[in-house]
Amino acid sequence: MANPAPFDLVILGGGSGGYACALRAAELGMSVALIERDKVGGTCLHRGCIPTKALLHAAELADNAREGASFGVRTTLEGIDMPGVNAYKDRVVTKLYKGLQGLIKSRKITYVEGEGRLVSPTAVSVGDTTYEGRHVVLATGSYARSLPGLEIDHERVITSDDVLTMDTIPASAVILGAGAIGVEFASVWRSFGAEVTLVEALPHLLPLEEESSSKLLERAFRKRGIAYQLGARFEGVKVTDSGVVVTLEGGETLEAELLLVAIGRGPVSKDLGYEQAGVEVDRGYVRTDRYCKTSVDTIYALGDLIPTPQLAHVGFGEGILVAEHIAGRNPVPIDYDGVPRITYSEPEVSAVGLTSAEATKRGYDVVTMTYDLAGNGKSQILGTAGAVTLVAAKDGPVLGVHMVGSRVGELIAEAQLITNWEALPSEVAALIHPHPTMSEAVGEAHLALAGKPLHAHG
Numbered sequence: 001m002a003n004p005a006p007f008d009l010v011i012l013g014g015g016s017g018g019y020a021c022a023l024r025a026a027e028l029g030m031s032v033a034l035i036e037r038d039k040v041g042g043t044c045l046h047r048g049c050i051p052t053k054a055l056l057h058a059a060e061l062a063d064n065a066r067e068g069a070s071f072g073v074r075t076t077l078e079g080i081d082m083p084g085v086n087a088y089k090d091r092v093v094t095k096l097y098k099g100l101q102g103l104i105k106s107r108k109i110t111y112v113e114g115e116g117r118l119v120s121p122t123a124v125s126v127g128d129t130t131y132e133g134r135h136v137v138l139a140t141g142s143y144a145r146s147l148p149g150l151e152i153d154h155e156r157v158i159t160s161d162d163v164l165t166m167d168t169i170p171a172s173a174v175i176l177g178a179g180a181i182g183v184e185f186a187s188v189w190r191s192f193g194a195e196v197t198l199v200e201a202l203p204h205l206l207p208l209e210e211e212s213s214s215k216l217l218e219r220a221f222r223k224r225g226i227a228y229q230l231g232a233r234f235e236g237v238k239v240t241d242s243g244v245v246v247t248l249e250g251g252e253t254l255e256a257e258l259l260l261v262a263i264g265r266g267p268v269s270k271d272l273g274y275e276q277a278g279v280e281v282d283r284g285y286v287r288t289d290r291y292c293k294t295s296v297d298t299i300y301a302l303g304d305l306i307p308t309p310q311l312a313h314v315g316f317g318e319g320i321l322v323a324e325h326i327a328g329r330n331p332v333p334i335d336y337d338g339v340p341r342i343t344y345s346e347p348e349v350s351a352v353g354l355t356s357a358e359a360t361k362r363g364y365d366v367v368t369m370t371y372d373l374a375g376n377g378k379s380q381i382l383g384t385a386g387a388v389t390l391v392a393a394k395d396g397p398v399l400g401v402h403m404v405g406s407r408v409g410e411l412i413a414e415a416q417l418i419t420n421w422e423a424l425p426s427e428v429a430a431l432i433h434p435h436p437t438m439s440e441a442v443g444e445a446h447l448a449l450a451g452k453p454l455h456a457h458g
């Protein structure tokens with residue numbers, strides 16, 4: 001094929017970051033080529049956010065059926081039809097995939113299917129064709145990492161990609177890594193009836209979150225019968241006829257049907273021509289400035305490929321930022337502290353802003369306030385336990401909001417406004433929250449921090 005006329009923008013990778021950049025750039029009048037070797041939508045749509053949240057919703061229905069009697073509703077859980085669950089999950093993904101393909105088409109983006117490679121500061125090749133761009137955006141995302149010597153065989157030793165194609169539920173599983181992905185799969189599998197053990201090298205589940213949130217999650221998981229080993233280092237795994245035997249440092253062994261490796265994700269940057277084109281790469285991650293511009297003036301990079309939080313909405317934000325920067329719109333760089341993060345397990349864990357440890361490290365005189373969901377009417381109606389914890393500067397603004405409980409993911413958007421607008425506890429306390437909602441817990445936490453607690457003990 002003859003090489004097409006040069007584009008304003010050539011984007012390599014059509015995941016959350018790449019396609020968001022393409023959509024915004026097209027909106028701003030740029031001609032865009034979007035190159036994708038698999039399916040537009042990337043990890044989030046096909047192997048991440050969306051399919052896992054569909055599984056978690058099915059898991060919630062299973063829990064509700066199992067627990068109906070405690071609400072006076074006679075339900076029993078007859079079982080989980082895993083092919084049926086997958087069919088539901090796939091329907092959701094397919095619908096969104098079609099919608100996204102329609103969006104790409106309607107914005108007149110040139111969509112190129114194939115494996116791309118950066119061949120100069122202004123060009124990406126796909127097979128024999130070269131796509132020239134005034135600017136190039138690298139958005140090749142991430143892959144599930146493993147440990148040296150820990151071989152993924154995709155049958156007994158698996159990654160999250162493998163789980164999403166499984167038509168069965170394991171009777172038992174060991175999950176290596178208690179970050180968001182490990183914790184979410186532990187939650188799903190337990191709801192579906194599996195015996196699960198999480199193994200985490202650091203001292204807590206979700207070790208990067210506020211310690212009190214981790215402890216509440218640990219308590220909830222203990223009640224749910226989800227086992228965990230904290231501060232436990234993985235030493236090795238042996239695959240047997242019936243499953244796996246996982247050995248921890250110190251010699252303890254755990255037997256299970258399979259081992260899910262969820263220790264994090266690494267950047268996809270190898271052998272793609274990045275360094276040859278002059279792009280600075282550090283341990284696989286592309287280095288950028290606050291506008292996601294790399295060491296080469298014409299090349300930007302974003303999403304999981306750069307060392308910013310590996311979240312789909314961060315990719316969206318960076319995609320928009322890059323398109324606007326290239327268009328000369330003078331966008332404001334992203335404040336990553338202000339980005340909310342949610343683990344969608346049962347119970348959910350959500351957070352925005354600084355943890356108390358981080359705030360202290362940055363020199364704030366920190367005050368915290370925890371409001372227990374025991375005092376929140378809606379939480380009692382739902383039968384959930386947890387808390388809202390505020391981290392604030394003494395006599396100053398709210399720096400972080402940390403929550404645990406069913407559905408607290410939906411509450412984080414308000415918390416995001418509070419921390420990003422640097423609201424004072426007294427300002428939030430003056431806002432009347434609707435009763436009975438879980439959002440009241442956010443209001444009550446601020447009432448308590450402002451010195452006028454309402455439904456709070458002690």
Ligand SMILES: Cc1cc2nc3c(=O)[nH]c(=O)nc-3n(C[C@H](O)[C@H](O)[C@H](O)COP(=O)(O)OP(=O)(O)OC[C@H]3O[C@@H](n4cnc5c(N)ncnc54)[C@H](O)[C@@H]3O)c2cc1C
Pocket residue numbers: 012013014015016017018019035036037038039040041042043044045047048049050052114115116117139140141142160181268272302303304305309310311312313314315
């Ligand atoms: C199990 C799981 C659950 C998750 N849940 C959430 C969640 O609930 N919320 C959240 O915010 N985030 C979640 N994430 C993270 C989220 O999926 C990622 O942060 C997001 O997808 C990153 O977007 P990206 O565009 O940087 O990369 P990706 O989505 O990985 O996209 C990169 C794209 O580039 C393509 N590509 C790579 N190399 C080439 C090449 N040489 N040529 C052409 N194409 C190429 C790939 O095929 C891929 O489509 C989850 C991730 C996982 C694995």
